[in-house]
Amino acid sequence: MPEPVSLRIAGAVAVITIDNPPVNALAAAVRAGLRDALARAGADQSIRVIVLAAAGRTWPAGADIREFGQPPADPDLPTLCTTLAGSAKPVIAALHGTALGGGLELALAAGCRIAAPGTRLGLPEVSLGILPGAGGTQRLPRLIGAKAALGLMLSGLPIAAERGQEMGLVDLVTPDTDVTGAAEALAHAVADGTAVLPGGARPNRALADPAAFLAAVEEARAGLPPPHQRLPAPGRIIDCVEAAILLPEAEGHVYERAAFEDLLATPQSAGLRHAFFAERRAARPRELAGVPPRPVERIGIVGSGTTGTTLATALIGAGHRVTIIDGDDAALSVGLNRVAERLTQAVTAGTLTAGDSDRDWARLEGGTDLTLLSACDLVVIAAGAGQQEKATILAGLDPVLRASTVLAVAVDALGHGGGAAVALDAAADAAGRPDDVMALHLLAPAERGKLIEVATATRTAPAALATLLGVLGRIGRRVVRQRAAGGLISHRMIGALAMAMDRMVEAGATPYEVDRALTGFGFAQGLYRLTDRLGLDAPCWPEASAFRQRLRAAGRHGMAAGRGVYRYEEDERQGNEDTDILALLSGLRSELGIVAERPLQRDIRRRAVAALANEGARLLDEGTAFGPGDIDVVMMTGFGYPRWRGGPMQTADQAGLLQVLNDLRDLARDGDPFWQPSPIWQDLIKNGRAFADLDRD
Numbered sequence: 001m002p003e004p005v006s007l008r009i010a011g012a013v014a015v016i017t018i019d020n021p022p023v024n025a026l027a028a029a030v031r032a033g034l035r036d037a038l039a040r041a042g043a044d045q046s047i048r049v050i051v052l053a054a055a056g057r058t059w060p061a062g063a064d065i066r067e068f069g070q071p072p073a074d075p076d077l078p079t080l081c082t083t084l085a086g087s088a089k090p091v092i093a094a095l096h097g098t099a100l101g102g103g104l105e106l107a108l109a110a111g112c113r114i115a116a117p118g119t120r121l122g123l124p125e126v127s128l129g130i131l132p133g134a135g136g137t138q139r140l141p142r143l144i145g146a147k148a149a150l151g152l153m154l155s156g157l158p159i160a161a162e163r164g165q166e167m168g169l170v171d172l173v174t175p176d177t178d179v180t181g182a183a184e185a186l187a188h189a190v191a192d193g194t195a196v197l198p199g200g201a202r203p204n205r206a207l208a209d210p211a212a213f214l215a216a217v218e219e220a221r222a223g224l225p226p227p228h229q230r231l232p233a234p235g236r237i238i239d240c241v242e243a244a245i246l247l248p249e250a251e252g253h254v255y256e257r258a259a260f261e262d263l264l265a266t267p268q269s270a271g272l273r274h275a276f277f278a279e280r281r282a283a284r285p286r287e288l289a290g291v292p293p294r295p296v297e298r299i300g301i302v303g304s305g306t307t308g309t310t311l312a313t314a315l316i317g318a319g320h321r322v323t324i325i326d327g328d329d330a331a332l333s334v335g336l337n338r339v340a341e342r343l344t345q346a347v348t349a350g351t352l353t354a355g356d357s358d359r360d361w362a363r364l365e366g367g368t369d370l371t372l373l374s375a376c377d378l379v380v381i382a383a384g385a386g387q388q389e390k391a392t393i394l395a396g397l398d399p400v401l402r403a404s405t406v407l408a409v410a411v412d413a414l415g416h417g418g419g420a421a422v423a424l425d426a427a428a429d430a431a432g433r434p435d436d437v438m439a440l441h442l443l444a445p446a447e448r449g450k451l452i453e454v455a456t457a458t459r460t461a462p463a464a465l466a467t468l469l470g471v472l473g474r475i476g477r478r479v480v481r482q483r484a485a486g487g488l489i490s491h492r493m494i495g496a497l498a499m500a501m502d503r504m505v506e507a508g509a510t511p512y513e514v515d516r517a518l519t520g521f522g523f524a525q526g527l528y529r530l531t532d533r534l535g536l537d538a539p540c541w542p543e544a545s546a547f548r549q550r551l552r553a554a555g556r557h558g559m560a561a562g563r564g565v566y567r568y569e570e571d572e573r574q575g576n577e578d579t580d581i582l583a584l585l586s587g588l589r590s591e592l593g594i595v596a597e598r599p600l601q602r603d604i605r606r607r608a609v610a611a612l613a614n615e616g617a618r619l620l621d622e623g624t625a626f627g628p629g630d631i632d633v634v635m636m637t638g639f640g641y642p643r644w645r646g647g648p649m650q651t652a653d654q655a656g657l658l659q660v661l662n663d664l665r666d667l668a669r670d671g672d673p674f675w676q677p678s679p680i681w682q683d684l685i686k687n688g689r690a691f692a693d694l695d696r697d
Contacts, residue, residue, distance in 0.1 A: 005033025007040055012048040012191035013184060014041035019055040026102050027064040028073035031080050038083060049187040050091045052084075052110060053180040058097025059119070060106060065128070065273065068264060077102050077134040078257060081109040085135070090190065090197055094183035095119050095170070100158065105134040108143065112197045114172040114186065115161035116179040121169060122158030126233050128276060129269030129644060133260030137240035138252040144168045145205040146216035146241050153237050154220065171199035206245040217242045231268050231644055267654050271646030274692065275636060278629030278647065281695060282480050283473055285626070293467040294404055297321060300376035302393055303383025304335025304366070307410045310447050311380060313342045314475035316363040317352075323373060324366045326383070332366050339364060342447075370400050377402075378471060380440070382410040387423050391430040398432035406464045407437045413539040414439065414455060414487045424457040424484040435461035438468055442477075443490055443638045444534055451638040452477045455484040478637040486624030488540075489634045493615055493648075494530075495542035499674055500611035501527050502545035504604060505585065508596035511565045512577045517604035524640025532564035532575060546592065550584055609655065610663045610675070612641075612648035617678035620694065628691040653690040657681060 004020040004027075016037045018024050034052075041050050054060060063077055075083070084091060084106065093110035098120045105123075107113050115121075123132045123140070131137055132153060141149035144167045152159070164170035174182040189195035206213050220238050224230055236259045243255045263269050299315055301308045304326040312322045316339075326332035343360060346352035352360075365372075373379055379397065384390035390409055397407070409427055428437035439455040452472050456465055465481065472479045482489050501514050515526020525533075534540065535558040536551055544552065551557075551564065558564035559573065566575030589596055612635065619625040632647020645651045652660045661681045668675035684690065 003033060004030045005037050007037040009044070009047065010184065011188065012046060013051060013187040014044070014047045014049075015051045015053060015180070015184060016041065017053050017055055017180075018060060020060075021056050023058055023061040023098075024054050024056060024103070025062060025064045026060050026077055026080075026106065028067070030060075031073070031075050031077060035075050035080055035083060038087065042087060042089060048089060048191040050087065050089055051094060051180070051183045051187050052091055052106075053094040053183060054096070056097075059093075059095045059099045060103030061098045062100045062124075063102030063134075065276065068130075068273065077105065078253065081105055081134045082253070084109040085139075087111075092183045092187055092197070094179045095121070095161065096177070096179045098122075098158065101125055101132070102134055105132055105136040105139070108139040109135060112171050112199060113169070114174055114179060114183055114198075115164070115170045116174055116177045117161065119161035119164075119170075119173075119179075120158040121161060121164045122156065123153050124156040124158070126154060126156045126237065127272065129231065129233050129266060129272040130263045131233055131237045131240060131256070131260055133257060135253055135256070137237060137256045137259075138244045138249060140169075141213070141241045141244045142204050142206045142249075143202065145209075146213045146245075147219075150216060150220045150238065150241055153241075154234050168199070168202065168205075171197070210245060213245050214242070232266055233263055233269070236263055268644040270654065271642075271644045271650055274629070274646035274650045275632065275643050278632050278650075278695070279478065281627070281629050282478065282633045283469075285469070285481065287626075288462055288466045288469070291462045291466045293470040294377060294406065294463060296377040296406075296467060296471055298323065298376045299471070300325065300373035300379040302326075302370070302373075302379065302381050302397075303410075304332050304338075305382060306338075306447065307442055308380070308382035309335045309338045309342075310442065311382065311410075311475075312364060313339050313360075314477070315471070316360040318471075318474045319363070320471070321363045322365075323376065324364070325368065325370060325372060326366070327368055329368060332368065336364070336366050370396055373397065374400050374402070376405060378406045378408070378467065380408045380410060387427070391427050394427055394431035394437070398430075403433075405433075405436065406467045407431055407433065408440045408454075408468055409437065411439045411441050411455075411488075413491060414441075414484055424455065425459070428457045428459065434459045436464045438465065439484060440468070440472070441488055441490070444538065444540075449638070450476075450478050451490065451634060452479045453488055453490060453634070454479060454481045455488070456481065457484055478633060480630045480633050480637075481626065482630065483624050483626075486619060486622045489619060489625055489631060490638050491540040492619060492624075493612060493631065493635055494540050494639055496611045496615035496674075497527055497608060498531070499542050499545065500607050501604070502547050503674075504599060504607060505547050506545065506588065506592070507594060507599075508589075509599050509604065510582060510585070513598075513601070514604055517601040518608060520601060521605045521608070522642025522645055528565040529575065530639070532558040532566055532568075534558070535560060536564065546588060547585070550588055554584065556581075606663060607667065609648060609651050610660055610667065613652035613660055614664055614675070614678055614681075616649050616652075616691075617680045620691075621678050621680050627695045629695045649691040653692055657685050657690060661685065 006017050008015045020030050041047050091110040092112045093107040096116040096119050099107050100122050123136055125132050148167050161170050161173050165173050240256045243252045298321045300323045301312050302325045304324050315322050343357045347354055347357050381393055384393055424439050428434040431437050441453040443449040443451040505511050511528040515528050518526045556563045562568050567578040568575050616631040625631050628649035632649050635641035635647050636643050664677040
């Protein structure tokens with residue numbers, strides 16, 4: 001393998017190039033190569049200016065997160081950045097692509113930063129529960145001031161190089177994309193004395209206006225959430241920025257590093273890092289490594305309802321040509337108008353320009369004849385109310401489509417057990433192409449949901465799966481794949497939570513106490529608010545409990561009906577607690593002979609975690625889910641499980657598998673099969689393993 005760092009000398013200029021595809025991550029070998037190249041350039045008396053550049057599509061997009069928590073390899077990134085900042089010869093960093101996290105910290109250590117147009121710059125460490133630990137909290141506020149620096153670090157969001165130049169973060173945005181060439185030309189001009197480095201006389205913004213600096217720190221601190229809702233990283237970032245004015249620079253770096261190590265050891269950071277890797281694995285499954293997707297230019301959608309038009313809008317926005325087919329002219333017209341309305345709404349909201357809206361619309365066509373799909377590389381069946389109707393549509397497509405076309409059947413649900421796999425296999429056979437058919441599910445509400453589940457049939461080919469995942473991954477949705485047998489992961493998991501919480505409500509809790517316990521745990525919304533939003537008859541809910549049967553009998557079907565677990569006034573979405581529900585529960589308990597016992601909040605949370613983790617364990621035992629991380633992604637993306645907890649399987653790992661197993665055994669003592677632990681618990685504990693280890697197998 002070629003070395004990840006090279007040194008080229010051109011007269012009085014040394015060009016050091018990082019080449020560690022795909023994103024030039026600052027792994028140990030890259031850091032060692034940079035240290036050695038900087039030492040050689042520094043020792044060569046003929047060299048007067050150094051250019052630090054990157055090959056490929058991007059400047060280093062960050063540190064190698066896999067090294068976090070491991071013994072640091074020499075040199076670590078803070079040491080390398082200190083070495084770079086102390087160079088006796090001026091260093092020009094030539095940025096392109098994305099300069100994020102440790103990559104931006106490396107650039108901050110250079111004396112000058114120039115960037116190609118469109119380069120993205122950011123410090124997203126807060127999203128991992130940590131802070132920039134290689135000098136970012138010290139160098140950035142000294143460079144651009146506390147307010148702007150805190151804005152970048154607390155949001156974690158990237159900015160364009162052009163905005164960075166306005167802030168003083170970037171010294172020059174080149175007029176063309178050859179930023180390395182521009183940096184070399186500038187370096188030669190500086191070396192022969194015909195130019196000076198831009199930004200070379202920048203003041204220390206921490207000292208230029210100390211009062212404004214400290215005022216920005218206090219404003220940020222005052223804007224933190226209440227202590228009981230507060231994650232530790234934002235507060236520690238603010239503390240470190242404050243240290244940039246209160247401490248000498250060297251001591252500020254020591255303070256920053258100590259804060260970084262403290263945060264790295266927190267369970268919140270562990271959960272956020274787990275979430276990051278789980279999402280990355282879901283987007284790029286290991287079993288598809290080296291499997292090229294088929295080229296997709298034109299996509300067909302059969303059905304112009306909510307699912308079909310939602311997908312069509314997203315796909316034309318991603319640059320695909322889309323053909324919508326519906327056998328009913330009137331329904332087709334309504335569907336096309338729905339797409340047009342969504343584009344108009346995006347323009348009104350400022351998320352789409354009028355020109356882009358026109359271009360997107362030009363990529364869409366509609367018709368009533370299936371033969372219009374003959375040139376499509378991917379076809380989604382978003383029509384048909386039942387299995388037989390979908391099979392009929394698929395059979396009609398067989399003589400029309402080319403041999404390489406991938407087919408996806410949109411479903412509202414998949415049955416439990418082997419029936420779902422058999423049904424999908426039957427659909428694949430009906431299509432005459434068993435290798436190329438999958439199911440997909442847009443979690444409700446389809447228009448706003450962020451999750452798509454893709455279920456494979458028994459014989460789905462890896463290339464077909466890679467093709468569908470590649471297309472769906474480009475439309476701004478989180479995609480998780482699973483096997484069709486066993487039902488949808490999302491329905492199984494939220495159904496298990498509903499069963500556990502309904503039992504608690506019937507035993508003495510109020511649904512409002514349950515919702516407060518779950519939101520206090522970190523859920524985006526409580527279970528019963530979700531029940532009302534989706535409706536009591538949504539396919540995700542399990543066989544109705546006695547409580548849900550009473551809700552249905554009382555006509556309390558949810559928000560759309562104006563009454564569910566909560567009561568809704570006209571045009572109200574939040575809903576209010578309702579004493580009628582408490583009376584309904586009191587009557588139900590009397591009939592069932594239940595003496596109400598009010599649980600503690602921690603007991604509600606304990607049962608919620610146990611139920612979710614055990615259902616996830618069953619999905620793994622059955623082979624429905626490919627890995628624990630996929631289950632976690634479904635819960636975080638689809639149902640607002642707190643990201644900083646990493647998902648229910650990560651929560652179980654952090655709590656200790658034996659502790660959760662003992663909780664399940666306690667709950668199963670009355671013989672309730674719902675709480676019976678899945679066999680995987682004992683297998684993992686016996687071998688000293690955690691759920692996360694299954695993702696690494």
